[in-house]
Amino acid sequence: MRNQFYIAFTVILIANVLFFFYWPMGLFNLFLTVPFFMLGFRDIRQRRHAIKANFPVFGHFRYLFESIRPEINQYFVESNTDGKPFSREQRSVVYQRAKKVLDTVAFGTQLNVYEKGYEFVNHSLYPTHVDSKTLRTTIGSDLCKQPYSISLLNISAMSFGSLSPNSILALNGGAKDGNFAHNTGEGGISPYHLEPGGDLIWQIGTGYFGCRDLDGNFDPELFKKNAQRPQVKMIELKLSQGAKPGHGGILSGKKVTEEISQIRNVPIGKDVISPPAHRAFSNAQGMLEFIHTLRTLSDGKPVGIKLCLGHREEFETLVNTMKETRIYPDYIVIDGAEGGTGAAPLEFANYLGTPGADALVIAVDCLKKAGLKNQIKVLATGKITTAFDMIKLLCLGADATYAARSMMLALGCIQALRCNNNKCPAGVATQNPQLYKGLHAPSKRKRVKNFHHETIEALAHVLGAMGVSDHTQLNRKHLFKRIDENRIQSYEEIYSSSL
Numbered sequence: 001m002r003n004q005f006y007i008a009f010t011v012i013l014i015a016n017v018l019f020f021f022y023w024p025m026g027l028f029n030l031f032l033t034v035p036f037f038m039l040g041f042r043d044i045r046q047r048r049h050a051i052k053a054n055f056p057v058f059g060h061f062r063y064l065f066e067s068i069r070p071e072i073n074q075y076f077v078e079s080n081t082d083g084k085p086f087s088r089e090q091r092s093v094v095y096q097r098a099k100k101v102l103d104t105v106a107f108g109t110q111l112n113v114y115e116k117g118y119e120f121v122n123h124s125l126y127p128t129h130v131d132s133k134t135l136r137t138t139i140g141s142d143l144c145k146q147p148y149s150i151s152l153l154n155i156s157a158m159s160f161g162s163l164s165p166n167s168i169l170a171l172n173g174g175a176k177d178g179n180f181a182h183n184t185g186e187g188g189i190s191p192y193h194l195e196p197g198g199d200l201i202w203q204i205g206t207g208y209f210g211c212r213d214l215d216g217n218f219d220p221e222l223f224k225k226n227a228q229r230p231q232v233k234m235i236e237l238k239l240s241q242g243a244k245p246g247h248g249g250i251l252s253g254k255k256v257t258e259e260i261s262q263i264r265n266v267p268i269g270k271d272v273i274s275p276p277a278h279r280a281f282s283n284a285q286g287m288l289e290f291i292h293t294l295r296t297l298s299d300g301k302p303v304g305i306k307l308c309l310g311h312r313e314e315f316e317t318l319v320n321t322m323k324e325t326r327i328y329p330d331y332i333v334i335d336g337a338e339g340g341t342g343a344a345p346l347e348f349a350n351y352l353g354t355p356g357a358d359a360l361v362i363a364v365d366c367l368k369k370a371g372l373k374n375q376i377k378v379l380a381t382g383k384i385t386t387a388f389d390m391i392k393l394l395c396l397g398a399d400a401t402y403a404a405r406s407m408m409l410a411l412g413c414i415q416a417l418r419c420n421n422n423k424c425p426a427g428v429a430t431q432n433p434q435l436y437k438g439l440h441a442p443s444k445r446k447r448v449k450n451f452h453h454e455t456i457e458a459l460a461h462v463l464g465a466m467g468v469s470d471h472t473q474l475n476r477k478h479l480f481k482r483i484d485e486n487r488i489q490s491y492e493e494i495y496s497s498s499l
């Protein structure tokens with residue numbers, strides 16, 4: 001290809017020179033072709049990309065197409081049900097509900113209801129009416145002084161840093177308008193979390209952002225100051241996250257602006273890697289004592305832990321220690337291995353941690369066995385885009401749910417999958433002002449509120465169709481799964497709840 005390039009160069013150069021003498025437009029022609037030749041010579045001389053060196057100029061198309069692959073897939077290749085991680089159908093329902101436009105489907109389901117793994121719930125001959133306003137639950141064990149009434153659907157942890165300032169403003173504004181909770185993520189509380197006035201769940205990860213001293217250790221005084229803010233309704237100690245369990249947080253240096261460096265107390269422009277483990281404790285007893293400290297310093301606010309289930313026996317030991325010491329969190333969040341992230345190593349995203357549904361069942365059974373389920377509420381995540389996704393988690397034992405990526409979709413995320421390189425085209429997951437200024441926080445705030453509202457309304461309708469009086473009646477018997485072509489089982493049959 002290089003030789004062809006030199007031949008083409010020589011031929012066109014001669015043609016241009018001849019044109020120049022016989023036809024004045026030849027000069028214009030020269031202007032058009034010279035940049036391409038310069039590019040070609042640069043390609044041949046560079047050493048980094050073999051494709052460009054071997055196929056001067058044309059090699060650039062490979063990189064161009066590679067960079068817009070997600071968009072090509074979305075616009076020209078994928079069907080309604082096969083986009084990943086969220087199908088077009090899932091994305092569309094979020095967009096439609098966020099915009100409050102038509103969200104019904106025509107002509108019947110596009111799912112194959114005879115396919116192995118298909119899940120569904122059954123309706124009743126005697127439907128009920130469920131008031132969507134009752135779809136809340138109260139979090140606060142007998143150790144807590146300030147219980148919090150939480151919506152069944154809330155915004156899961158996503159930090160300022162990972163998300164843009166305008167995204168945080170819109171999420172918190174939506175939470176305020178729709179009366180649900182917004183988790184700060186492990187990056188600390190920013191002015192954008194506080195300005196709209198929505199309820200906050202302050203998450204504390206291993207980096208202790210917002211409550212760390214200069215050496216990165218937990219600082220009780222700083223914690224107390226932030227935890228006692230009236231807007232902070234609950235505290236969440238993050239142990240692990242489904243997308244990268246055992247890894248710790250990663251914030252690309254490209255996203256560490258001056259503002260973020262101040263909020264997190266870290267250097268500008270350098271990758272922020274939170275350690276995998278907490279410094280404040282190293283075993284179950286220590287963790288529970290730390291939880292007790294957090295609850296005391298926050299003046300009795302509910303304190304929860306978030307984890308992706310790893311070694312089962314470690315979780316069992318933790319719950320048994322809760323039983324022995326009578327110190328326990330007010331809630332536990334179960335995040336599945338299928339969870340989302342701003343950035344994670346592939347091995348961690350693909351192969352570490354227990355998938356959410358299985359983990360939820362194990363955790364709930366473990367708490368029930370220890371006699372602690374009545375004290376500790378369980379929240380779950382799980383790619384929620386519809387009320388059915390919520391119902392599945394509620395049937396498996398969750399008391400309430402969190403959604404992260406569908407909230408991003410409500411903000412206008414187009415699933416371009418560039419959250420980790422600061423080039424989010426929708427302005428959702430970037431710190432580049434040129435990109436996030438296009439995300440208009442006041443109108444996106446409405447979308448977040450609408451998505452929540454419409455999903456909760458849909459939940460009330462489906463619960464009514466199932467004939468239950470409220471969400472607390474849901475159990476594993478309500479949820480079915482096709483095991484093979486001729487067999488369907490309820491989740492009660494798959495995971496017996498008799499202890």
Ligand SMILES: Cc1cc2nc3c(=O)[nH]c(=O)nc-3n(C[C@H](O)[C@H](O)[C@H](O)COP(=O)(O)O)c2cc1C
Pocket residue numbers: 156157158159162163184185186187203238240241242306335336338339340341342381382383384402403404405406419429
């Ligand atoms: C951009 C992004 C940032 C996230 N940041 C955090 C975080 O700071 N702390 C955390 O515990 N989880 C974090 N998560 C995980 C989510 O809170 C959630 O647990 C996970 O995505 C599963 O929910 P989903 O299926 O609704 O997305 C993040 C997820 C995304 C997509």
Ligand code: SF4
Pocket residue numbers: 408412413414415416417418419420423424425426427428429
């Ligand atoms: S549109 Fe932005 S937030 Fe959504 S997946 Fe792409 S980069 Fe991430």
